[in-house]
Amino acid sequence: MIYKPPSKFAKIEESATLKAGEKAKELQDKGISIWKLDVGEPDFNTPEPIVRAAYEAIKKGMTHYSSTQGLPELRAEIARRSGNQASPSEVIITPGSKQALFYTFEAILDPGDEVIIIEPAWPSYKQMVQLSGGRPVTIDTGEDFQPVLDSVASSLTDRTKAILLNSPNNPTGAVFSESVIKGITDIAKDAKIWVISDEIYKDIIYEGHHVSVTSFLSYDDGLILIDGFSKSYAMTGWRLGYAVAPKPVISQMVKMQGHIATCPAPFTQVGALEGLKSCGGQVREMVAEFARRRAYIISRLRANDIPFMEPKGAFYFFIDLSGRIKDGMEPSEFLLERAHVSTTPGGAFGEKYKGFVRLSYASSMKTIEDGLDSIFKATA
Numbered sequence: 001m002i003y004k005p006p007s008k009f010a011k012i013e014e015s016a017t018l019k020a021g022e023k024a025k026e027l028q029d030k031g032i033s034i035w036k037l038d039v040g041e042p043d044f045n046t047p048e049p050i051v052r053a054a055y056e057a058i059k060k061g062m063t064h065y066s067s068t069q070g071l072p073e074l075r076a077e078i079a080r081r082s083g084n085q086a087s088p089s090e091v092i093i094t095p096g097s098k099q100a101l102f103y104t105f106e107a108i109l110d111p112g113d114e115v116i117i118i119e120p121a122w123p124s125y126k127q128m129v130q131l132s133g134g135r136p137v138t139i140d141t142g143e144d145f146q147p148v149l150d151s152v153a154s155s156l157t158d159r160t161k162a163i164l165l166n167s168p169n170n171p172t173g174a175v176f177s178e179s180v181i182k183g184i185t186d187i188a189k190d191a192k193i194w195v196i197s198d199e200i201y202k203d204i205i206y207e208g209h210h211v212s213v214t215s216f217l218s219y220d221d222g223l224i225l226i227d228g229f230s231k232s233y234a235m236t237g238w239r240l241g242y243a244v245a246p247k248p249v250i251s252q253m254v255k256m257q258g259h260i261a262t263c264p265a266p267f268t269q270v271g272a273l274e275g276l277k278s279c280g281g282q283v284r285e286m287v288a289e290f291a292r293r294r295a296y297i298i299s300r301l302r303a304n305d306i307p308f309m310e311p312k313g314a315f316y317f318f319i320d321l322s323g324r325i326k327d328g329m330e331p332s333e334f335l336l337e338r339a340h341v342s343t344t345p346g347g348a349f350g351e352k353y354k355g356f357v358r359l360s361y362a363s364s365m366k367t368i369e370d371g372l373d374s375i376f377k378a379t380a
C-alpha cells in the first residue's frame with residue numbers, strides 16, 4: 001500500500017521546539033555532551049503537595065474514566081480565577097493546553113477562515129490553525145516585540161475569525177502592555193472576531209505585571225482563554241491544560257474531547273487542584289530561581305556585546321546572532337555543531353527571525369553557565 005498523506009498535511013511541519021530537543025538527544029546518545037537550552041520545560045520537580053494529592057487519589061481508586069469536561073471541583077476553582085465571573089460550565093480541562101488550543105480552532109473555524117498570529121509566535125499555533133482548515137495570517141511586532149495596533153487593524157478581512165495573543169510571550173519574553181491589549185480587544189470587539197488569549201506564562205513575570213485579556217473582554221464578547229499547569233507548576237509531563245470560553249463553544253469542545261480523549265486523567269486533576277489551592281509559595285520560589293538565571297544571562301550577554309531585549313516574563317531569551325555566525329550556517333545548527341549547545345531555531349517562530357535563536361533558561365544554572373561559555377567561545 002502506498003501511503004499518501006491527506007492534502008491538509010502538505011503544509012504541516014513537525015514541532016520545531018520538540019525537534020530541537022530530539023536532535024540534541026541523538027547527539028547525546030552518541031556519547032556527546034550537549035548543554036540543553038532548548039525545550040521550554042522547567043527543570044524543577046513538581047511540588048510535593050501536588051504529587052501527594054495525585055498519589056492519594058490513585059490509592060483511593062480514581063483510576064477510571066471521569067467527567068469528559070473535567071472534574072467539577074477543578075473547573076470551579078479555575079472559573080473562580082479566570083475573571084468575568086466565569087462559571088464552571090464555561091471551563092473544559094484538557095490533556096495539555098495544546099489540546100485546548102486545537103479544540104478551539106476546531107470549534108470556531110470553517111475552511112478558509114483566517115486567524116491573525118503575531119510573530120514571533122510559538123510555532124504550533126500556525127500548524128494547528130492549518131490542521132483545522134484555517135488560514136494563518138501572520139503580522140509582525142514592533143518595538144520590544146510589542147504588537148502594533150495598526151498592523152492588527154489592517155490585517156482584518158471578511159474571513160478573519162480570530163486573533164491570537166500570547167503574553168507573556170514565547171519566544172520573546174515580552175509582556176504586552178495594557179494599552180496594546182486594550183487596543184487589540186477594542187479592534188476585535190468592533191470586528192466581532194474571537195480573541196484567543198494564551199496566558200500559560202502568566203505567573204512567570206519579572207518586571208511590570210501581567211495584564212490579562214479578561215480585564216478588557218468578557219467571554220460573551222468573544223474571549224477564549226487558554227492556560228495550563230505545565231509551566232507554572234512544573235507539570236509538563238502530567239499533560240493538563242484548559243480553556244475558558246462561552247458555553248456554546250465549550251459544548252463543541254466537550255463533544256470533541258468525548259470522542260478523542262474521553263477525559264484527562266482524574267488523579268492529575270486532583271493534583272492540579274491541590275497546586276492551585278496550596279502551591280503559590282512553590283510557584284514563587286521557582287519564579288525567583290528563573291529570575292536569578294535571567295539576571296545572570298543578561299549580564300553575560302551584555303559583557304559579550306550581544307544585542308537583546310530583556311525578557312519581562314516566561315523563561316526565554318530571543319537573540320539575534322546573525323552578526324556572529326561566520327560561514328552562513330543557521331545559528332541554532334551552528335551552536336549545536338560547534339558549541340554543543342542545543343537551542344531552538346529562530347526561523348521556527350517566523351520567517352524573518354532565521355538569524356535568531358531561542359534560549360530557554362528553564363535548565364539548571366550550571367547548564368546555563370557552561371552553555372553560555374561555550375556559545376561565546378564559538379561565536380567570538
Ligand SMILES: Cc1ncc(COP(=O)(O)O)c(C=O)c1O
Nearest residue numbers: 040096097098122170228230241
Ligand atoms: C505559548 C505556549 N502555549 C501552549 C503551550 C503548551 O503547553 P502544554 O500543552 O504543556 O500545556 C506551550 C508549550 O511550550 C507554549 O509555549
